[in-house]
Amino acid sequence: MRAITCSAIACVVLLGACATTSEDQKPAPTESAGPAKPGASTSPTTGREPVKPVETGKPSATSPFAVLKDPNNILSKRSVYFDYDKFDVKDEYRKLVEAHAQFLKANPSAKMLIQGNADERGSREYNVGLGQRRSDSVKKLLTLLGAREDQIESVSLGEEKPVCTAANEECYAKNRRGDMLYNGEY
Amino acid sequence: MLLRTIGLAALLIAWLPVARAQLAIEITGAGAQRIPIAIVPLAGEKVLPPGISTIVRADLERSGLFRGLELPPLNPEPNENSNVNYAEWRSRLADALVVGSVTPRPDGRFDANFRLYDVVKQKPIGGLGFTFAKEQARVTAHRIADFVYEKLTGEKGVFSTRIAYVVKRGNRYELQVADADGAGQETALASFEPIISPVWSPDGKRLAYVSFENKKPVIYVHTLADGKRHVVANFKGSNSAPAWAPDGQRLAVVLSREGGSQLFMVNADGSGVRRLASSPAIDTEPRFSPDGQWIYFTSDRGGSPQIYRMPAAGGEPQRITFEGSYNVSPRISPDGKTLAYITRNSGKFQVALLDLSTRQAQILTDSEHDESPSFSPNGRMILLATVIGGRGVLSAVSADGRMKQRLSTAAGDVREPAWGPFVE
Numbered sequence: 276m277r278a279i280t281c282s283a284i285a286c287v288v289l290l291g292a293c294a295t296t297s298e299d300q301k302p303a304p305t306e307s308a309g310p311a312k313p314g315a316s317t318s319p320t321t322g323r324e325p326v327k328p329v330e331t332g333k334p335s336a337t338s339p340f341a342v343l344k345d346p347n348n349i350l351s352k353r354s355v356y357f358d359y360d361k362f363d364v365k366d367e368y369r370k371l372v373e374a375h376a377q378f379l380k381a382n383p384s385a386k387m388l389i390q391g392n393a394d395e396r397g398s399r400e401y402n403v404g405l406g407q408r409r410s411d412s413v414k415k416l417l418t419l420l421g422a423r424e425d426q427i428e429s430v431s432l433g434e435e436k437p438v439c440t441a442a443n444e445e446c447y448a449k450n451r452r453g454d455m456l457y458n459g460e461y
Numbered sequence: 462m463l464l465r466t467i468g469l470a471a472l473l474i475a476w477l478p479v480a481r482a483q484l485a486i487e488i489t490g491a492g493a494q495r496i497p498i499a500i501v502p503l504a505g506e507k508v509l510p511p512g513i514s515t516i517v518r519a520d521l522e523r524s525g526l527f528r529g530l531e532l533p534p535l536n537p538e539p540n541e542n543s544n545v546n547y548a549e550w551r552s553r554l555a556d557a558l559v560v561g562s563v564t565p566r567p568d569g570r571f572d573a574n575f576r577l578y579d580v581v582k583q584k585p586i587g588g589l590g591f592t593f594a595k596e597q598a599r600v601t602a603h604r605i606a607d608f609v610y611e612k613l614t615g616e617k618g619v620f621s622t623r624i625a626y627v628v629k630r631g632n633r634y635e636l637q638v639a640d641a642d643g644a645g646q647e648t649a650l651a652s653f654e655p656i657i658s659p660v661w662s663p664d665g666k667r668l669a670y671v672s673f674e675n676k677k678p679v680i681y682v683h684t685l686a687d688g689k690r691h692v693v694a695n696f697k698g699s700n701s702a703p704a705w706a707p708d709g710q711r712l713a714v715v716l717s718r719e720g721g722s723q724l725f726m727v728n729a730d731g732s733g734v735r736r737l738a739s740s741p742a743i744d745t746e747p748r749f750s751p752d753g754q755w756i757y758f759t760s761d762r763g764g765s766p767q768i769y770r771m772p773a774a775g776g777e778p779q780r781i782t783f784e785g786s787y788n789v790s791p792r793i794s795p796d797g798k799t800l801a802y803i804t805r806n807s808g809k810f811q812v813a814l815l816d817l818s819t820r821q822a823q824i825l826t827d828s829e830h831d832e833s834p835s836f837s838p839n840g841r842m843i844l845l846a847t848v849i850g851g852r853g854v855l856s857a858v859s860a861d862g863r864m865k866q867r868l869s870t871a872a873g874d875v876r877e878p879a880w881g882p883f884v885e
Contacts, residue, residue, distance in 0.1 A: 329688045330650075396810075397789065398759065398766075398789040400759070400790070401761075403701045404745045431722075433678075
């Protein structure tokens with residue numbers, strides 16, 4: 276009974292937290308941690324409580340569009356690579372971006388997440404900015420080529436998800452990248 | 462110096478059985494003058510291994526300002542009520558003396574009492590008594606060290622403050638919190654996606670951070686004691702670089718929801734988002750000055766990333782850094798007088814310190830991959846992330862550049878350190 280009461284309180288608190296976010300915010304999953312440890316009293320000498328650990332879920336993903344997985348189809352290719360300190364989509368990737376723009380146009384229910392990436396050098400947060408510039412650049416070209424703006428979300432993973440981890444230019448070049456993912460794939 | 466290093470190594474080995482994968486500390490420099498201090502084992506402290514006095518001594522020595530004296534076993538064991546033979550302690554070359562006792566209470570907790578003496582002036586300086594549960598023995602020792610440090614240096618001690626950092630092991634990311642000495646670490650959040658940019662709320666009870674668990678950067682505020690967390694910013698696009706306002710009610714954040722990476726303010730509960738500034742550049746890494754009047758941030762509006770500041774209420778930004786083509790991650794000292802940041806110096810990313818009144822900058826480190834500097838709440842030390850031997854480690858450098866410490870863990874990369882505030 277005690278446990279039920281406590282988790283009900285936790286739910287109310289969490290709902291309150293979600294309700295206060297403004298309209299266009301998506302409520303990301305929030306962990307319910309339940310009641311604090313019984314008997315974990317605050318010491319008058321330290322004023323410090325133990326830290327309650329939280330674990331995030333492991334997401335799973337499947338794509339509803341088979342054609343996107345066909346290795347013979349250009350649509351199975353998703354990555355646009357960028358030069359150092361550059362953000363424009365190079366001509367060699369124009370065909371690829373065009374194909375995805377056509378797909379988005381032909382499948383109005385399809386949604387795309389573009390994840391921009393940066394190489395590991397420098398500040399993590401500034402690199403989030405650089406990755407964002409790259410994903411915004413891919414998004415801009417897709418919409419110019421006929422995709423709807425509201426089909427696409429451009430985000431940045433900064434330097435956090437490198438595909439290559441050696442500290443050399445060859446590796447850095449692979450990490451300066453925009454990846455196009457469809458709904459169900461992330 | 463060599464002896465001291467060996468002594469510390471012995472201490473660390475002695476701690477190993479109780480330590481799991483805790484951060485180990487190595488000192489690679491020292492302060493100029495160290496106060497010789499005799500920290501007598503507190504009478505009866507053997508019930509709390511490794512002993513309160515051991516932790517107090519390690520804390521004080523790690524500051525670089527104290528040298529703990531080697532003491533023979535004393536008979537009878539002195540405590541806070543013993544008469545002090547100043548001549549005897551002078552002959553041991555002690556400038557200061559700590560004696561005290563630990564007594565078990567009937568309720569299972571303990572009492573610790575201690576007194577600090579000025580041996581040179583031959584008079585007591587003060588003392589305190591604590592009542593604490595066994596698992597709070599470390600914090601109690603840190604509080605004693607803080608008292609001694611403040612009485613003898615005139616500056617507040619930071620031994621009882623906490624640090625937060627991220628450990629990456631394989632695909633797993635853990636946001637951890639530990640004592641300032643790296644011990645007693647606890648995991649606040651475990652995830653299979655990156656966690657970056659943790660920042661402490663001014664009351665030391667919450668962390669704001671960026672988690673990629675939704676395949677994009679989303680800002681959370683997380684209360685440590687109960688593990689409850691909520692989304693502060695999950696707008697379309699990226700949400701990153703949170704910075705607490707000194708009032709603990711609002712955060713400056715970077716959002717891409719209107720295109721680019723731009724500065725916004727948001728209330729800590731996620732409501733009331735409003736734009737702070739507009740530029741065609743990347744504006745990121747906001748930080749409030751301690752008086753709340755200014756927001757320092759990184760921007761590449763001038764062609765390369767440099768540090769700027771703008772009035773927190775809004776207004777024209779002013780450029781702060783001019784030397785070099787890459788100056789990022791601004792952090793204002795607690796007294797508001799200096800600015801620590803990362804500068805690229807011949808291809809190396811290093812911590813620099815800028816005196817805001819004289820505009821003189823000094824590079825404090827000689828490493829190559831420094832990131833995320835963070836002032837101790839008394840302003841004496843700067844904690845940072847760097848890479849040594851291909852692994853991420855935490856390091857600390859004194860604001861005068863004289864002393865360096867390295868904190869590393871046996872497994873995994875450690876990064877994104879944030880030094881927490883003073884908590885009473």
